[in-house]
Amino acid sequence: MGEFELIRRYFSPLAGQSRAGSLVLGPGDDCAIERVASGHELVFSVDTLVEGVHFPAGYDPEHLGWRSLAVAASDLAAMGAQPVCFTLALTLPEASPEWLDPFSRGLSRASRAFGLELAGGDTTRGPLTLSLQVHGEVPSGAALLRTGAEAGDxxxxxxxxxxxxxxxxxxxxxxxxxxxxxxxxxxxxxxxxxxxxxxxxxxxxxxxxxxxxxxxxxxxxxxxxxxxxxxxxxxxxxxxxxxxxxxxxxxxxxxxxxxxxxxxxxxxxxxxxxxxxxxxxxxxxxxxxxxxxxxxxxxxxxxxxxxxxxxxxx
Amino acid sequence: MGEFELIRRYFSPLAGQSRAGSLVLGPGDDCAIERVASGHELVFSVDTLVEGVHFPAGYDPEHLGWRSLAVAASDLAAMGAQPVCFTLALTLPEASPEWLDPFSRGLSRASRAFGLELAGGDTTRGPLTLSLQVHGEVPSGAALLRTGAEAGDxxxxxxxxxxxxxxxxxxxxxxxxxxxxxxxxxxxxxxxxxxxxxxxxxxxxxxxxxxxxxxxxxxxxxxxxxxxxxxxxxxxxxxxxxxxxxxxxxxxxxxxxxxxxxxxxxxxxxxxxxxxxxxxxxxxxxxxxxxxxxxxxxxxxxxxxxxxxxxxxx
CATH class of the missing domain: 3.90.650.10 (PurM-like C-terminal domain)
Incomplete structure (x- = not known):
C-alpha cells in the first residue's frame, strides 16, 4: 500500500466531520485553509505520543486512536475553546491494515465525538510516533489562561x-x-x-x-x-x-x-x-x-x- | 537538564521573532493564541522529518534546524501565504547541549529569515523525529491551489x-x-x-x-x-x-x-x-x-x- 492510498483509505474519511464548518480546504493540497470567525481568535496546541514512552509497546491501536486525539483536545478544553480541526503527523514502522483499520476507527470516533475535523497531516515511515495539533476558536480575549488566579479564589x-x-x-x-x-x-x-x-x-x-x-x-x-x-x-x-x-x-x-x-x-x-x-x-x-x-x-x-x-x- | 529548562534555554528565545505580530499568546500555556487579520484566512501545513529517512543518521544539527523549518515553510510559499508562526514537536533520544545548541541556532536563523515565530511545541524523549507545523495568512480566497491549471497555461x-x-x-x-x-x-x-x-x-x-x-x-x-x-x-x-x-x-x-x-x-x-x-x-x-x-x-x-x-x- 502506497502513502497516497493509505491516506485515501484510512484518513480522508475523517475530513468533513466538523461542526463548525470553518475549514475552507482540507487535506490534499500543500496546506489546509481555515477561516476564523469574526471577533474570534485561533487557539492551538500540539501533543506528541511516542510508543514505549506515552503508551506501552503493542498498545491497542483503536484505543490509541481515541486517546491521542483526546489528549490533544484536552488542551482546548483548558482554554475554553470550541474545537474546529486537527492535523495528524503519523510516523509508523509499516502500513499494515491490521493496525491502521482499528487506529483510524478509534481516531474517527474521537473526531466525531469532539467535533474535530481532520485538516491535514503527514505520514512517514519510522518508529511509532504521533503528533497531533488541535485547532479551536474563542471569542477574542475570552481564552482561559494559567495566569489570573487570585488569593481567595x-x-x-x-x-x-x-x-x-x-x-x-x-x-x-x-x-x-x-x-x-x-x-x-x-x-x-x-x-x-x-x-x-x-x-x-x-x-x-x-x-x-x-x-x-x-x-x-x-x-x-x-x-x-x-x-x-x-x-x-x-x-x-x-x-x-x-x-x-x-x-x-x-x-x-x-x-x-x-x-x-x-x-x-x-x-x-x-x-x-x-x-x-x-x-x-x-x-x-x-x-x-x-x-x-x-x-x-x-x-x-x-x-x-x-x-x-x-x-x-x- | 529537565524538560522545562530545555525549553526555556533553547526554544523560548525563538518566540517573539514574528514580523506579523499576530501571535497573541506564545509558548507556555496549554495552547497558543493567534489572531488572523480581518479578511484573511489561516493557511497551515505539517511536515515530519525522521532520522534515517528524511536526513542521514548523525546529520549536522545546525543544518537540520534550518532545513526542517525551510521544508515546512516551502508549503506556505506554494500557497502564496505570508508566514506567521510555527510549532515544533521534537522527539529526541537525549537532551544534550552538544546537539541542542547548534540545532536551536539553525532553527533560530531560519525563524528570523522566514518571519516565522515559534508559537509552541512539545518536547519528548524517543527516536529523533521532528514535526513542524507552519502557519501563514492569505487574503480570503487568494491562496494558490493545485487545482486551476488550464490548457494553454x-x-x-x-x-x-x-x-x-x-x-x-x-x-x-x-x-x-x-x-x-x-x-x-x-x-x-x-x-x-x-x-x-x-x-x-x-x-x-x-x-x-x-x-x-x-x-x-x-x-x-x-x-x-x-x-x-x-x-x-x-x-x-x-x-x-x-x-x-x-x-x-x-x-x-x-x-x-x-x-x-x-x-x-x-x-x-x-x-x-x-x-x-x-x-x-x-x-x-x-x-x-x-x-x-x-x-x-x-x-x-x-x-x-x-x-x-x-x-x-x-
Missing part, C-alpha cells in the same frame, strides 16, 4: 482523579474485575472536558488540564499567577473504584500525583461560583483555595509534588 | 533544479570541490520561495513546491486540475554545477526526478505572464505548457516519473 477540579494512574497496574489484566475495568476505561478512553471549558469562559480566573498530575499541573497555575494554594485533601474527588482497589491512602496519592486523567483544574472567584448554573457546579469539586503565599499547603504526610518530566533529573 | 519553475538531489552523493565528502559545495548548500540550506509565492497571488492558476521531484509534484497539479503537460527539456533550468559534476543527461534526470530542491512549480496564463514584473519573471523559467490531454509528454529517453513514496511499492 476557589480551586476546583472536574470529575474524579486517580483512575488513569491506577490503570497502569492493570493494563495486562486478562480478566479484569469491574473496578479494574472502570479504571482501565479512564486510561484508554479519556473524555476531554470541552463543554465544561466553554461554560467556564468569563468565570474561571485560571485553568489547566490535568495531564501530569494535579499537584504538578496546579503548580503551573500557581507559578504563572504568582500565588499559592491551600488544599483540602478531604474534599479531593478520589475515584471510588481506585479507593476499593488500592486503599484510601494510595488512592489519595494517585489523585494528587498521577497523570492522564485529563480533568480540568480551575480557579474560580467565590462570587462567580455562586452564579454558576447547577449543571456546571455539579461537574466540579472545590478542593482548596488560592492563597497569596507561594507553595502548596494542606497535603498530609510525605507526598511530594511529582508529575512527569521527560528529561527529568528531579 | 505556461508551466514555470523557479530557480534551478537537481542540486539537492545530486548532493546526496557528496554528503560524506571530506574536502568537497567548489561545485560539490554549491550542491551541498542547496541540500543543507534550502530557501523557500516565500516572496515569489506571494508575488504570484492572482497570477498563478496552480502551484506546488518541488519536494519529491518535478515530475512527481507537477503530476499532483495535473491530477488535481484534470489536465496534462507538454514539457520542453531544453528549457529546463538544470543546475550548472550538477551538469559539470554529473554530465548533461544525469543532470537533466536529477532536475526532473530528484527532490529536496524546494523550488516552486506553477501554471501561469500567458496573458498574465506578460504583465508580471521583470523582477518576478527572472525568477522563473517556462518549461512547458499545460495541455488538455492527461499525462506528461516531451520527456526524452527512459525517464520514469518517480518521486518519493514512503510506503511505496512502485
Amino acid at each position: 476557589f480551586l476546583c477540579v472536574s470529575g474524579t482523579l486517580g483512575a488513569a494512574g491506577a490503570a497502569l497496574d492493570y493494563l495486562d489484566s486478562v480478566s479484569p474485575s469491574e473496578d479494574e475495568r472502570a479504571v482501565l476505561e479512564r486510561y484508554h478512553a479519556p473524555v476531554p472536558r470541552l463543554n465544561l471549558g466553554i461554560a467556564l469562559r468569563g468565570v474561571a480566573s485560571a485553568a489547566i488540564d490535568i495531564s501530569d498530575g494535579l499537584l504538578a499541573d496546579l503548580g503551573h497555575i500557581l507559578e504563572a499567577s504568582g500565588v499559592g494554594a491551600d488544599l483540602d485533601c478531604q474534599a479531593m474527588p478520589v475515584s471510588s473504584a481506585v479507593t476499593r482497589l488500592k486503599g484510601q491512602a494510595e488512592a489519595l496519592r494517585l489523585a494528587l500525583e498521577a497523570g492522564d486523567d485529563y480533568e480540568l483544574c480551575v480557579a474560580i472567584p467565590p462570587a462567580l461560583w455562586k452564579e454558576l448554573p447547577e449543571a456546571v457546579r455539579t461537574q466540579l469539586s472545590i478542593v482548596g483555595k488560592v492563597v497569596s503565599e507561594s507553595g502548596i499547603t494542606g497535603i498530609e504526610g510525605s507526598l511530594v509534588a511529582g508529575g512527569y518530566d521527560h528529561f527529568g533529573s528531579k | 505556461f508551466l514555470c519553475v523557479s530557480g534551478t533544479l537537481g542540486a539537492a538531489g545530486a548532493a546526496l552523493d557528496y554528503l560524506d565528502s571530506v574536502s568537497p570541490s567548489e561545485d560539490e559545495r554549491a550542491v551541498l548548500e542547496r541540500y543543507h540550506a534550502p530557501v523557500p520561495r516565500l516572496n515569489l509565492g506571494i508575488a504570484l497571488r492572482g497570477v498563478a492558476s496552480a502551484a506546488i513546491d518541488i519536494s519529491d521531484g518535478l515530475l512527481a509534484d507537477l503530476g499532483h497539479i495535473l491530477e488535481a486540475s484534470g489536465v496534462g503537460a507538454d514539457l520542453d527539456c531544453q528549457a529546463m533550468p538544470v543546475s550548472s554545477a550538477v551538469t559539470r559534476l554529473k554530465g548533461q543527461a544525469e543532470a537533466l534526470r536529477l532536475a526532473l526526478e530528484a527532490g529536496d530542491d524546494y523550488e516552486l512549480c506553477v501554471a501561469i496564463p500567458p496573458a498574465l505572464w506578460k504583465e508580471l514584473p521583470e523582477a518576478v519573471r527572472t525568477q522563473l523559467s517556462i518549461v512547458g505548457k499545460v495541455v488538455s490531454e492527461s499525462g506528461i509528454t516531451g520527456i526524452e529517453g527512459s525517464l520514469v516519473a518517480g518521486g518519493y513514496d514512503h510506503f511505496g511499492s512502485k
